[in-house]
Amino acid sequence: xxxxxxxxxxxxxxxxxxxxxxxxxxxxxxxxxxxxxxxxxxxxxxxxxxxxxxxxxxxxxxxxxxxxxxxxxxxxxxxxxxxxxxxxxxxxxxxxxxxxxxxxxxxxxxxxxxxxxxxxxxxxxxxxxxxxxxxxxxxxxxxxxxxxxxxxxxxxxxxxxxxxxxxxxxxxxxxxxxxxxxxxxxxxxxxxxxxxxxxxxxxxxxxxxxxxxxxxxxxxxxxxxxxxxxxxxxxxxxxxxxxxxxxxxxxxxxxxxxxxxxxxxxxxxxxxxxxxxxxxxxxxxxxxxxxxxxxxxxxxxxxxxxxxxxxxxxxxxxxxxxxxxxxxxxxxxxxxxxxxxxxxxxxxxxxxxxxxxxxxxxxxxxxxxxxxxxxxxxxxxxxxxxxxxxxxxxxxxxxxxxxxxxxxxxxxxxxxxxxxxxxxxxxxxxxxxxxxxxxxxxxxxxx
Numbered sequence: 090x091x092x093x094x095x096x097x098x099x100x101x102x103x104x105x106x107x108x109x110x111x112x113x114x115x116x117x118x119x120x121x122x123x124x125x126x127x128x129x130x131x132x133x134x135x136x137x138x139x140x141x142x143x144x145x146x147x148x149x150x151x152x153x154x155x156x157x158x159x160x161x162x163x164x165x166x167x168x169x170x171x172x173x174x175x176x177x178x179x180x181x182x183x184x185x186x187x188x189x190x191x192x193x194x195x196x197x198x199x200x201x202x203x204x205x206x207x208x209x210x211x212x213x214x215x216x217x218x219x220x221x222x223x224x225x226x227x228x229x230x231x232x233x234x235x236x237x238x239x240x241x242x243x244x245x246x247x248x249x250x251x252x253x254x255x256x257x258x259x260x261x262x263x264x265x266x267x268x269x270x271x272x273x274x275x276x277x278x279x280x281x282x283x284x285x286x287x288x289x290x291x292x293x294x295x296x297x298x299x300x301x302x303x304x305x306x307x308x309x310x311x312x313x314x315x316x317x318x319x320x321x322x323x324x325x326x327x328x329x330x331x332x333x334x335x336x337x338x339x340x341x342x343x344x345x346x347x348x349x350x351x352x353x354x355x356x357x358x359x360x361x362x363x364x365x366x367x368x369x370x371x372x373x374x375x376x377x378x379x380x381x382x383x384x385x386x387x388x389x390x391x392x393x394x395x396x397x398x399x400x401x402x403x404x405x406x407x408x409x410x411x412x413x414x415x416x417x418x419x420x421x422x423x424x425x426x427x428x429x430x431x432x433x434x435x436x437x438x439x440x441x442x443x444x445x446x447x448x449x450x451x452x453x454x455x456x457x458x459x460x461x462x463x464x465x466x467x468x469x470x471x472x473x474x475x476x477x478x479x480x481x482x483x484x485x486x487x488x489x490x491x492x493x494x495x496x497x498x499x500x501x502x503x504x505x506x507x508x509x510x511x512x513x514x515x516x517x518x519x520x521x522x523x524x525x526x527x528x529x530x531x532x533x534x535x536x
Contacts, residue, residue: 091117092207093135097127097153098142098169103192107140110196116203124148131157131164138165138187138206140199143177151181158185163213165206169194212430212465232268233416234409238401242269249396250276255348257333257393258371260400263449266371267331269400273369274327282326287319290335297340299356302347308357320353323366333393334374334385345389368393403444403451410440413448417455418467425459434469442477473500496531499524503533 094116098104101122108118119136121127123146130136139157143150150168157164168189170178178189187206190199232243249256250273258266258273267286274284292300299308303318320328330336336344347353348368352361370393379385403410414436422429444450454476458467461475478501502513514524527533 091115092137092203093117093119094203095119095121095127095130095136095139096141097121097124097139097145097150099123099144099146100142107196107199111200111203114196114200124150124153127153128156128160132160136164137210138167138203140167140169140203142169143181144171151177151184154181154186155184163210165210167202167206208465212428232265232272233412234406235412236406236408238406239409242398242400245398246272247276249273249398251278252396253278253367254395255368255393256370256396256398257376258369258398258400259376260371260373261402261447262373263447264400264402265448266373266400267329269398270327270329270369270371273398274329274367277327277367279326279367283323284327284329285319285323286329286331288331290332294337294339297337298343301340302343302353302355304356305358308355312357316355318353318355320347320366321362321364324364325366327367327369330368330370330393332372332374333370334372334376334379336385338384338386341386341389345386345392348389348392370394403447407440410442410444410451411436413451414439414455417452418459421456421459427459428465429459429462429467430465431467432469435467435472438469438472438477473497474504478504495527496533499527499531500533 092115094111096104096108096111096118098107098120099122104120104122108120111118119130125147127139131139141150141153145153148156154166154168157166162185165187166185168178168181168186169192170189171192175191178186178191181189187209188202190202232239232246234240246269256270256273258269260266260269271284274280287301289297299312299316299318301318301320303316303321304312306312306315343353347364347366351365352363354361376385376390376394380387380390403413411431415431418429418431439451439454446453457475458471462471477497498517499513502516503510506512506516510524510528511521514521517524
């Protein structure tokens with residue numbers, strides 16, 4: 090879609106000539122002989138930039154500029170002035186004009202100024218969009234997206250949060266299981282009480298029972314003081330057991346008793362303590378299969394899996410990728426003190442990637458793009474080089490479409506051989522003529 094320029098000038102000849110020349114270099118031009126109808130067109134939307142002569146019949150260009158900026162403060166207005174009208178141009182700049190040009194203007198200069206105005210408009214639009222994304226992020230506890238699978242997940246979270254029953258969160262690595270657990274806690278009646286995280290796979294088996302249920306002074310070598318366990322620390326609130334499938338078999342019986350009777354006994358103690366805790370467990374493993382294999386207690390499974398939430402993989406909600414990518418870009422760019430935006434085609438390429446590492450992989454990819462971007466725009470080329478090509482090198486296919494895979498392979502071969510088509514053809518195992526046909530078919534123009 091061509092960028093739309095609204096051009097206001099009362100000189101019929103100049104207006105027609107410039108409109109024709111601008112359309113020849115890729116713009117769509119809406120010509121006006123006066124300010125009449127301009128404001129209504131701007132308010133209707135779809136105008137990317139304005140080129141306005143300061144000397145107009147009726148409403149002046151300066152007054153029109155002020156009205157346009159009042160209607161849309163992000164509008165990009167370039168003003169045209171005659172010789173000797175520089176003071177007026179300065180006043181226009183103070184009123185919000187992006188730039189001013191003196192008649193007669195060279196087409197290459199005009200094109201450059203307009204394209205800079207378009208880039209600024211795109212950045213401002215992206216910034217506003219990112220602000221909305223971050224606001225949505227805070228409202229949904231980090232669970233961003235509008236896809237059907239995610240909306241269903243949000244509804245299930247809302248219902249299960251109110252039930253005050255133990256919940257099992259299942260999903261692949263990197264899907265955001267802890268975010269789901271935190272949202273269950275935040276929407277529950279326990280939200281004002283602690284949310285305590287236990288990584289079942291990170292605690293040594295010999296220390297697990299002590300870490301989870303606490304110990305008395307002198308209970309074992311090195312226990313020089315009494316310690317409250319993480320289970321008791323979550324009293325009144327929620328205990329999040331991350332990677333519950335890694336829970337040591339010896340600790341499973343003790344956890345079962347705590348869940349079943351609401352009581353625990355610290356290591357080295359002869360007394361039990363009453364504790365009110367809701368458990369939200371998470372795993373990327375098939376707990377039912379672990380039960381069949383004898384690695385996980387069946388009675389404990391039915392306790393922790395009273396309610397089950399399944400977090401969809403990112404490939405199942407590809408429509409959410411652009412929203413997530415822009416949210417991650419906003420955070421990362423803010424930390425780096427930069428202003429960055431995606432070009433639309435770059436977001437499309439990210440959305441078509443399979444993301445085997447799910448949301449975590451996407452977030453890491455955006456961090457990498459922020460570091461490698463030299464300008465203010467994340468381009469398709471950057472995505473291809475630093476995200477998709479890296480996925481290919483790791484053995485992950487970003488797409489199963491043969492046409493797309495061929496295009497990626499051709500692009501990668503040309504990059505590795507610095508544009509040497511003969512060497513790239515040899516690497517690909519095709520004739521040079523076949524490579525040229527591939528280049529034409531995919532619209533690739535190597536340097």
